[in-house]
Amino acid sequence: MAARLAFHRSLLGRSMLYGVVPAVLVVLAVVTLNGVRAWTNLEASLKRDLLSATELAAAEIDIRNEKTVRLVEFMAFAQESGQFGRRAESLAMLERIMRESPDVYAAYIGYEPNADGNDAQGAVMGVPEEALGEGGRFYPYFKRDPKAIGGIRVEPLQEVDDDEGLWYRVPKERFERSRVRDAVITKPYSYFGTDIIETVVPIVMEGRFAGIVGLDVALTDVQARLSQIARELGADIFLETRGRFLAASTDIEGEPALRTTDIALSPLRPIFEETPTQGVRLDERVDPNSGESCYFVSATVPTGNWRIVVRKPTSAVLGQLSGLFIANMLTAIAGIIIIVSLLAALSIGMSRRVQLAKETAERIASGDLASDITAEVAAVKVQDESADLLRAMARMNGDLATIVESVRAASLRLSATSVELAANSRQQETTVNAFGASTAQIAAAIREISATGAELLRAVEHVEEGARRTATSATASRASLDGMAKTLTRLDEAAGDIGGRLRVIAEKASSITVVVETIAKVAEQTNLLSVNAAIEAEKAGEAGLGFLVVSREIRRLADQTAMASLDIERIVRQMQDAVSTGVTEMDRFAVEMRSGTASAQRVTTDLAAIIDDMDAAAVGFAEVERGMSAQGIGVTQIESAVRQVADGARQSSVSVAEFGRVADELAHATAVLQDAVARFHLSTSMGRDSASDSNCGAR
């Protein structure tokens, strides 16, 4: 067996080196390139998404503010165009706006004192007390109140301490100072516990400030809307105006009520200070509140001069990217493992088959043909060159073994044959010598046979005489048996006659029974007659007494008749029984008679057969006698033949000695052949198979 190869030189090692290492390098390069590109693309697209989403949210809030402004301007326009002073109609309009605009928290109109000249009339039909302010001034404020009927309540407007006159005084002063009558959106403040922002427009009648109309929007509504946008965006949103938080989708730690809080007091101050107040912009910086790296996007809401800031942590991007990277890596690793396993399986199978082929070749070279690798070769299912090589090796091994085995078997048989030949020639010599002695013994035996034949002839003549006597006596027996058979036949006829007579008796007895029944019926009638006669006699009274006696005697007579007929019936029945028993007996006797007759006839037939046999035996005995005479002549002929055989034996002993010498030479040649075959080893099973196949060995 050769020394084992180093791993890097073996089939397996080299396939690993040239197949697996390049594959791993290529996969790693692809994964890395993909990862970098994915990172860049994803980050850019997320930034774009954030920017456009923020712009969208700002636009949506702007549109809502714009809608409110339009509504207030419409209210002012309605007042200026003829509704001013028609208080009931104005109230109806306010109520209608409240009902149809769910975003509005409150709607109100405030007139200058006695601006319409109706302050003095006070509460009238359609204008309740609650709609009036000081001195009958028209000052209604509709607000939502879940406790009120219909969810809406009206009350007079009131100044609040911290509103700084935002909703009345500021628009008034602004108009009088600069004749501006635009809508004013106030900063957020608390109006009787509700955080609101107000949109106010002055009413101008004939160039003079006559009052205001306005709508309140609750910050809770803005907040709810903002939270919804934030959820859709997956980020936090803050709304700011004039240095204050308006609303936020989340609460900052330690600042549970962010709304209306001064930004200067918030931890988010640096962000808002550095963010420009115009346009859309994205910054990446550390959140001062959580210490996390975040994207901050800011945009402006023109209507109301608001600003919107969106915050999204950068880790949201990284999270997606790392997931992608891990998936790529897993796929790559799985691919490498599959390649390595397939290569390893291929190389291991091939190297095993080549190894097996190599070992077989070495064994054959060393002269060992005993091991059988056909089982291992059959287990190999693959169809490649290594498997073909292995199969060829197995076939060669088997063929060589068969050839060597055949030669060996042939030489063995030759050797055995030569030994046998030598032994045979010696044995034959001995036999020839013994044969001479035997012929003398045979001659003596033949003489004895001829003496015995003469004795047998006498015995046969004696037996013939006895047989003739037996035949005579058998003929006599047959005559007496014939006589006996005739007697039996006559007896049978007599028995049949007796049976017939008994049957006649039985028929007569049946007739007697009929007669007896008739007698019994007559007796019965007589009895009945006697009873009726007695009844008649009884009816006849004294005159019938004698008749009564007679009837009684008749009845007695009838009774006796009945009794007698019963007796007769019984006797006849017994007689019938006896007769039928007799008939049965006679029948049985007849059957026995018949069987006796048959037996006698059979014995007669048998005797006739015996007599015939005896006659035939007499003829046979004569033939035996003739045979015996012939035998005597035959014995003499045998004697002369034996003498000639003894002469032949002496001649053959000379040729046997020559035959022995040839056998010895054959044995010598066989020994040389055996030496040549001996260097091959064969398996035991193979040896047996070939030994039985002598034809193959001969070829």
Added chain:
Amino acid sequence: MQVLLVPIAGHRYALDAREVVEVLPMVEYRKAGTGPAWLLGLANLRGKLTPLVDLSIIVERTPTARTLGARIVVLRLENDLFAVRPDESRCIGLVVPEVTRLAQVDFDQESSHEGFAFFGAPHLGPTALDHEGMVQLLRCRRLLEGDDALRELPTRMDV
């Protein structure tokens, strides 16, 4: 008195001989069909259609066996059960298993029993002892002459 001895189911009964017209062997008859079990049907007795009544069913509640010894005892009754008009006199056939003979029995002796009329069985007359044992007189008139007793008798064998 002179009576006709009639054994039924091992019991000896007696019929007044003066009421008996005659004794006849059993004949073929036309069955009554529906009706009480004791009413067997109509038979032609000496050219006259006569109703047949099974006495065994009435006194022992078991039908008479159809043997050779079975007899019809013909009675003449006045105003009987089958009469259409009052005072009509006609015959009736009592079917019995056997008629023994005519005998003289005294039912007025001290050892006699007066019968079961008191217990709602008026046809069971007095019982007397003679040398063969007890013999009970059957009052056929009470049994059949329009008395309610017979009407109340069972009409079905299984009652």
